Amino acid sequence: MSSTELQDRNVAWFTERPDDSQLSADARHLLESYSRIPADDVVEHVIKVRNQAWTIFPYPCIGQFRFLDMSMKYTKEYPELLERLAKGQRLLDMACCFGQEIRQLVADGAPPENIFGCDLREEYVELGYQLFRDHDRLKSRFLTADIFDESSPLVKLQGTFDVVYTGSFFHLFDYANQVKVSTAVAKLLRPEKGSMILGRQIGAVNAATHDHKTNPTGKMYRHNPGSFQEMWKKIGEDLGVSFSVDATLHELARDHFRFHTDDTRRIHFVIRRE
Template identity: 45%
Template structure:
């Protein structure tokens, strides 16, 4: 198996060409075998026989006036590989606690880089009040795709923000500062280089409440951390973490923000084969998916965040998961 992937040209990206490594011509069968199908059938009320064609027509090229196509908004790997159908947040052992918090308290949740809002719909379908949920993305067109995909524009009360996380003057994000209890950053940090990841994490410490707040997430990782060429924009680099680098990044964030950060239990789950079906994760050929586990500061209960990470704040102290490597 080759360790290299031929990266597409900027022109192909700009033209929304399907001639890129992460574009699946058909929906992989496993993407509609479980939670995604259940959500579309029972939340969106789409007849079982129409689910596959509905998803394909909504997210695929070409763009039409009747319906924004997700691929035409931006050809992210999560769109090309139908990875957005994984509903990854629900696989976290913290998920039941999150649902409980949203259902029984004034907890507010932000999905950072929410794309079409699939994780938000999963939360609502599982009982979370939609008015307690916020979604944020750089491209507002994804929100229209989400409304069409899930058929809930007239019922969903979630607040969607169009914002650049690096824009310190964005009024919508400034209004959220100190008001969010849980942030989910799924497949988000790994899109950026080291310096930008640090900036994002610093911004999250402003958005979060200071007591009992949590950051959840998931991303690509590698045994050997370092800069990699960005798949979608070859003029940029991204930073892929291992345990040591992730811990070091949060230490830097903590020192610059006055936040105490403790790191432990970082897990690399499985190899991502560039020749396999997980083409959406070819951000780094031969990379790994990542899991962190943490010690819950509020209950003392050890929890594991599958394919993700968790930062929990208690007063002026914060705790971020990291730790040892496992194969």
């Protein structure tokens, strides 16, 4: 499928303007207080940046403004993350897109120099600076890297992160490539008990492979808690590391079902090195 076809706005996962569920009170507050954008300008500002992002690659999270979900702060681990960062530990937001979760952490008092972001597309990092208007003040470090590239900047950072956050990342791949990419992310963790990976992605009641034309392989493997735990058991065995895995399914907003099957859910997970 050509890039022109992919960028067609006449698809189920493109919304012209954000509704209240897509531009939440949390997102508005962050843009108004952290980014100092006047309240009356927020919607048009978000639309302008989103439309630029759509021409780079039309991910559903871009089309539906889901990059403004600010989901990390609602995990039960969020206070722990803030505490760990305050003590000097390091967090990587893998596939950070615009770095929205990073801005939320910083707005909530986390030391920005202890936070890293990484994305495949440098353009998204630059759009993040535009979205949050903080190019001249944010001290977090952003990397452009392909997780599959053995010569990428991530390789030199293996074993240096206490926490890796992966929001809407692992589900970009079929099962075999999820194993590869999850293994690569696990290698980024500091080799100490308590190092953790947490995040969320599209899952399902019934674990299975589905077609998904915006994913690199054209496929998406949707885990349920059992299949996710089994995959991480295998990854741990291959790495010689023991992981505890907590994974739970959650309902999706109804607009997701315009392009997902009825048993689709969101899976939230926390993986800790033992």
